[in-house]
Amino acid sequence: MQKYQHAIPAGLIALLGLWVAYVSYTQSPAAAFAFPRLVSAVFVVLAVWTFVKALREGADQDGGFTRTEIFKIAPGMILSAAYVFWGAKFFGFYTGTTIAFFILLSLYDPADHQLAKSWVKRVIITAGFMAVMYCLFALILNVYTPREIWS
């Protein structure tokens, strides 16, 4: 699997390039797709070149991910996705952000979870930050955010 780590994203980009080219050259009116056609032609050439290069060089290239990194990233990404795609709307912006902020802080805070002091600190940081956000966006910038369960 490690051998194909670079080939997989390069292959996905090549597929995207082919799709862009297909749409650009098959849709009409042609005048509306003149520029996308130009871009997609270069896009496909470069993407296929990168894909072939990734296949040939295999695991010799720099970058990529280790299993440990994926395990570290996953909780934060799942939480971020749940917050953005569901929580912010379901709970309302401020409540959703407060919950996500607190969980994120707790997930990645190196302080001991057994200590009551560290939990109190997290609550204070969350409350302080949300107060600043409310002042900035609701009171100063007058940004109307979804209220949902509070509406």
Place this chain on the structure above:
Amino acid sequence: MEFLYYFDEVFTLWAFSMLLLGTVFGLILGATPGLSPTMAVALAIPFTFKMEPAHGLILLGALYTSTVAGGAVSAILLKIPGAPANIATTLDGHAMAKNGDGKRALQLSFLASLFGGVAGVLLLIFTTPILAKWALVFGPSESFWIAILGVTIIGTLGSTSVIKGLLAGCIGLWISTIGFDDILGTQRFIFHSSLAGGINIIPALIGLFAIPQVIAMFAKGRSHEDMEVLEIKPHPLRKAIREVASSRRALGIGTAVGSMIGLIPGVGGQIAGLVAYDQTRNFSPERTKFGTGHPEGIIAAEAANNAMVGPSLVPLLTLSIPGSPTAAVLLGGLIIHGIFPGPNIFRDYPQVVWPFINSMLIGQVLMCVFGLMIAGAAAHVARVPRSVMAAVVLALAVFGSYSVQLSMDDVFVMLILGTGMYFLERYGYSAAPLVLGLILGPIAEGNFVEGAMIAAAQNGIGTYFFTGTLNLTMIAIVVGSIAYSVWLELKNRQVGGV
């Protein structure tokens, strides 16, 4: 000397408040490892919506200037560059701080930043109108090639892999075409209702620059970095001023290198600092002392990375080609205020552009004064745990993206683009060419379509786009920059392979 007429505009209550705010926050954000100047400016754009364009740009300009300088604080006291531009500063800055001269290192750094920064902004003031007048002869074909040049030059010179840099630029150009075609109103690549209005630049910029840094913080897990802030002993400012004034070689090389590199689109402050450091060391009779806390090392690096800021805006304001990724974000800031950079910018928006440029000159002085005052405190702010930084940046990114059009679709786009960019970055693709493609795409397309119409009435597309001195010069630069980068990449690979 037109800029002198607009100097008083910087000293109105609102403008000066924005300048102060941007400077102080910029210094703190710059000192915080993981928060790059580009991200700081991208996150600040939504706050400028309701402001007068000049005030909003003054805030963004002050942030740009002071985040670059503030990065020296953590470079010196924590050995962690606040921004890539401060990498060269860590070499002698931290060594000097470890020897007990942290205060001296900070003073040298801010004074050199002031000198380099002022020289850079003066270059911006005096060269921009000349270049703008020259650029007035550009027609659609030249403007098209200029936009392509912007994408290719940042894609090749600013990326580790030429092919991946250009590919990222292509992805950006494609993303810019999503939505309705401006002329015929045709739907293009709208595969989800969220994309019907196209991709808004601001959420895209926030996502592309902020979210990868948030995920990078996740990737460090719950590990605790034991960052020791070195003690700052008092050091007389007068002595530091005398020391900087006597380091003419380091100041001269740093400022000259920074200014020249700033003028080249896509190269950026990271290279400016390192090249200036290297050249100053080569010309110094005390070259063996570099790396052990030599003052010239700090002065050259900081003068260079701040001298780069002003000139990086020259191609941005006159040709719409940003000189650095942060300048690309500033371009987004200009566009959302309805200001389209180009040859006519000084004729059409003098009341916005001149106060903005003048504020950068005043901002350099404020940056130095506040930098010297709050440097020690800023270093403690730099120790804010990663978990807090990640949560703060994520929340700011979500609120900032939403507030652009009060649309959740923008937030979705921001998160998806940002997450995608994180994965792409891990495989060697960089955000800068993608952003350039996204921003310059509409300019390139508009001029391409206009040029094609003119060409249809004349001698055809080939003749229109591929003849004429200016067209051929720009095509030569595009090809030359690609060829040079390929040569550089092959050379590096050979050196690595030996």
